[in-house]
Amino acid sequence: MLAKLTSKNQLTLPKSITQNLGSVEYFEVTVQNGQIILTPVRIQRADAVRAKLASLNLNEEDIANAVTWARQP
Structure with missing residues (x-):
């Protein structure tokens, strides 16, 4: 599945991915071995x-x- 990074550094996650997470507004963002890892955070x-x-x-x-x-x- 592809996601495009916009000129404003915004990334839209595919709906099929976000539906599996429930109501999440925030993500902890880390980079590991050249991969971007998004971890849902509930504030x-x-x-x-x-x-x-x-x-x-x-x-x-x-x-x-x-x-x-x-x-x-």
């Missing part, structure tokens, strides 16, 4: 992170303590 929105923290009963003080602990030498 979590801040609201999802806040909801997860709330479900774990974590508050701002808990987060601050965790960051302090993680930054210890």
Whole structure:
């Protein structure tokens, strides 16, 4: 399957490929042995992170303590 690189450095992925991935907006792009590797990345929105923290009963003080602990030498 071919994909054409435009003069603006844009690449359109074939629909048959993207349909297999689901709803992906972002890709991690790497080059390995002369090949371009696209890895789907699902970005979590801040609201999802806040909801997860709330479900774990974590508050701002808990987060601050965790960051302090993680930054210890």
